[in-house]
Amino acid sequence: MSSSSISVIQLSFSAQTKSLRYVGIFFFLLGLPSASLLSGTLDIAGRIDVLANRLALWYEYAPLIASLIREGFSPPTIEETTGISGVEQNRLIVGAQVRDSLVQSNADPDLLAAFETGGAELLYEIRLLSASQRVAAARFLVENRCDGKAAQELARAMKDFPSRRGDKGWESFDYTLPGDCLSFMYYRQGKEHRNPSEQRTSALEQALRVAETEAARNVILEELEGKGEEGDTVGEGEAAARVSVVRLRIGEVAEASSVVLLPVSAAEEREILEAPFESRSQGEFGVVVAEKGWGKWVVLPSWDPVVGLGKGGVVVSFPDARVLPWKVNRWYKEEPILVVANRSNREVGADHGFYLVNSDAEGLKVQRGFALKEKGFTQSLGTVLLVVRPPKEENDELSDEDWE
Template sequence: MLSITSNTLNLCNLFTRNGFFFTNPTPFSSFKPLLKPISATLIPSSKPQQQQLYQPFRPPPSPLPPKFRSLDTAGRLDVLANRLGLWFEYAPLIPALYQEGFLPPSIEESTGISGVEQSRLVVAAQVRDSLVQSNTDPQVLAFFDTSGFELLYEIRLLSATQRAAAARFVVENKLDAKGAQDLARAIKDFPRRRGDIAWEKFQYVLPGDCLSFMYYRQSREHANPSEERISALKLALDVAESEDAKNVITKELEGESGGEETNDGVVDGVRVPVVRLKFGEVSEASNVVVLPVCRAEEKEREVLEAPWECKSQGEFGVVVADKGWKSWVVLPGWEPIYGLRNGGVVVSFSDARVLPWKVNRWYKEEAILVVADRGRKEVAVDDGFYLVAVDGEGLKVERGSALKESGVEESLGTVVVVVRPPREVADDQLNDEDWE
């Protein structure tokens, strides 16, 4: 007989499943109570939300000088009409009047300041503020205090750093408005001229070098030698700041008396400008030239048949030619071609190797346009370049000395400029040593 006290089953560990008893070895004390799931929406945020405090509206500080802030509309108009103060002090009154509903014509009627001058005053005042924030020398700023708004207006498109350097250069060289405009354009244009001849010799951080490079580049658009070329080089030398730039220009000036033979028997110096056309250069040019285009494959027949006279007429500048032609090109009014009135023609070559390149130089196989003056056919200058027709080879560009040795006295025309196509990535222009 079993003893209840010793064999009593632990009922707490017995469970019934389908009429059978099973023993659960795990005591109740080891069971964890089943927790009720909590919605995520009830879980508090780990970061307490910051209380949004009410921020009252604070208007921006008035751009007007303190002595003008208390003036009413009539008083502000009186200040502008009588120019009471320095220009950069009363210039902020103009946009303040715009905010009150005034228009440029109404301000002009009340003050005598034209709409163009209003715009120049406002922009120049902003440029001056940027110079002040750039810690520009007070003596430089004082130079523009009386009537310098026209000068500061011309450098408006430059960055703050460039404005400070340009303003210093304007003061040191006593430039007028046209000079300041040329300076600003030269600084903006300098990076886009990467790859031009001697570009790396001029320093971008020096405004004088940028202006000097512009004059230097313009000098190469004139005949060599010529008074225009020498004059442009002298202007470039006057404004150049770096020694490298001065050395390049001085060397160019010293070589204007004539080319010298080098050790390899090659005449030093390019006698015809070779220009890489820039994207958008035609649209930005103040003067353009329209010329008939001939294909080199047609040889001399097209050159002889191309229109001789092409000019613009009327108020709209309608281009009129003496005969019909199927191919035309518009080029900037560079000095070598702007003077072409009658006889100018362009020959399109698919390969630049028609030019007299040195054979020991790697040349680019690219299309070029050769602009020639058919009014000057005589082979007169040894260092000149002429458009000729060679039997079995078609049209070519030859040096005058080579033609004289062959007994050729007349060409199809004198080459005045060679145009290379625009490129997205600028490369080196034709160097002096590239020519034979």
């Protein structure tokens, strides 16, 4: 639709604008949704005027945007005539649909009322949750006066929580409570930092603030007081060393403030030895240059175990976790893993350290220092720093109920 046509429509409707405002005010005074009642009778110019002048509550005029799109208007055209950006149009439409689902779930009227002003941004962020989760999340957002960023974190934590089954401490958090889901996310993030460190303490304290159950708070307090385990336990014995075992979250690399780029090797000694020993960034654009060509690389967040790794870093890809000396057989057959190792430190030193070794009888494995010393090993292929589990698949597509 051309801008001249739009101008003609707006001019032809100018005489009705004032009366439309009065009608909107009249319905408002009666406590009726003006835009909803008028959407079936307003012509195009009328709908544009309602949107341009915000003549109703946001969730009442949001459906008018979808109706204009059905009439052939594009988001840029709607933005030009109403001043509502394309991003905001989508947020309003989806937010209104989320609100409708809260109404259908018999959410408390006071809860719904809390989203009458500026509620689209918050409700939009919980769009991927189930109907029951939306009600619980909406209540948490209101009670904790959350902003859009906090709402996004909460939705991500609730969506991600079921996929973390088997992670240390998971069973102590209640998946039906938004605060516990969010708390577990912070708890997990805290355990990925070096102990002790300011980042670790800060994340755990944040987890403690939002936890809703006593069981969750107890687990976090144990970690803060140094009684909990740092990551999953690899190996046996009271003095067992800890290697951080983390599950990479979908989108975590994109959200990381800094990342590391490491060569990936198959679980073969030859490939581990041949992988580039060093890569560095050059020039104003930080172009990464490796000492030689290599076909497989991985980008990981700059977690504490790999910060400052420098030369010698390599990531070895294993089809499952049976190569690790696990204390408990839990998920070790279920999924592939990446083992991050430092080839600059190959000496088998600490009894409770973990090392990559190639045994003719067992193939490439991760072994503890004391076990290797008993077999006469003094050198390894590298010291193990971190074990990474893959992200769980999540459906980030909008469901049918998110669209008109």
